[in-house]
Amino acid sequence: MKKEKEKEEGKTVPLGGVITKAGSAADYFTGGWRKLRPVVDKGKCTNCLICWVMCPDSAVIVEDGKLVGFDLEHCKGCGICAVECPDKVKAIKMEEEAG
Amino acid sequence: MEPATKTKKQVGLTGNSAVAYAMKQIDPDVCAAYPITPSTQIVEDFSSYYADGKVGTELITVESEHSAMSACIGAAAAGARVMTTTSSQGLALMWEMLYVASGLRLPVVMTVVNRALSAPISIQCDHSDSMGARDSGWIQIYSETVQEAYDNLFQALRVAEDARVLTPAMVCMDGFITSHAIENIALLDDSEVKDFIGEYRPKRSLLDVDNPITLGAMTLQDSYMDFKHEQSKAIAGAKAVVAEVGKEFGERFGRSYGLMECYRLEDAEAVVIVLNSAAGTTKVAIDRLRDKGTKVGLLKPRLFRPFPHEEIASALAGTKAVCVLDRADSMSGFGGPLFSEVRSALYGRKGCPPVIGRIFGLGGRDYTVEHAFGVFGELYDILEKGKVEKPFGYLKP
């Protein structure tokens, strides 16, 4: 209730739309935009991690220097990883999201 | 006792030189500007101060006005005190960035030397440039004379940087008529300026790596409107700060400023409302008409954004006919911008006088004492006939 009132009075927004907390982009789930989903063929993947470097949403999950999958809450399905995966490998395919 | 500075240091300066001198005295951290007629001389003079080492300012010579405002925004975001100047097409080219400066709540201060907008091209005075930016979230203060343009710049800086306001401000004066005419004005001492404006200590800065911030992030349906609401309240609140700062300026230096100037208005029946230099011409006409026993007066708004609607409506209580002169057409088929605002401020008030609007002086067309006589004549016609035949239109040449 108090929060509602503050919002009504506009007290809760920081001056000029400034964001003072680092890493707040993680709170926004860009995964909701996704139409195509990246699927990796682990048999082809050489773990060069170019996709991890190029992903604009830091959605390529890497453990111990190896690609293990995608953070689908933040992967927006742009397909940059699939394009950037080296021509000789092409381990990522973009597939239609079901439904 | 009259404050000591009221008449001291009288010097003859053009509006542009006076503004450049004020900027030298303010000595802002950053100035990014692109010269354009009729404000060119401000940038020229200030560049000389810079070249001669008279200011500590970082002068950024940019390739366009869009870049000038962009550089101002970047510098202000970094926590600098920032000033610039422009006219006409230059202001039009800044348009996109004006909204960014105000939305980010960066107190940039800009002198606008009013000039007509193309097409057809004209380098002469009218207010279509600053009126085009009237909804950009900038405070707008208008200046009748060189002295006012000089004094207004210091006050605009104080208002813009006030923690209650934090909103950019433009100080407007008429191209050529004020910018290029030499007037005897009283200058302040550098120390008086420094004392009055104080130091600018922004709460946040992009360069403060210990407290990192993001500026210009995207907002969605849940928050954009809240930011705009906040901004709207801040600029509305600037009205009180403008009055406060204008009063303090008067106490310190002997020249007081309010939200508007009322000239022989107390008992006036017929009133003209006009911005900037045309107010001076109107005052001459008023004095002559008053000598003949006519009760005429002037209301010259100083603050246009935010619009002092209550104060203007109160000042007009008791008047019988009002003509608003606009040096810009809003192309609405319904008069100029000042006309719309004044009528709207009066609407629904008891005893609201008839208000007519006349567009005048576009592209530098002369506005003379004779024209002012003609306007007052029209107002007395309305009083005699008891009806308004032409609520708005263009002033006859």
Ligand code: SF4
């Ligand atoms: S599709 Fe785009 S967002 Fe998703 S993992 Fe690949 S590069 Fe990142």
Ligand code: SF4
């Ligand atoms: S770019 Fe291709 S090969 Fe390299 S890690 Fe990513 S999926 Fe594997």
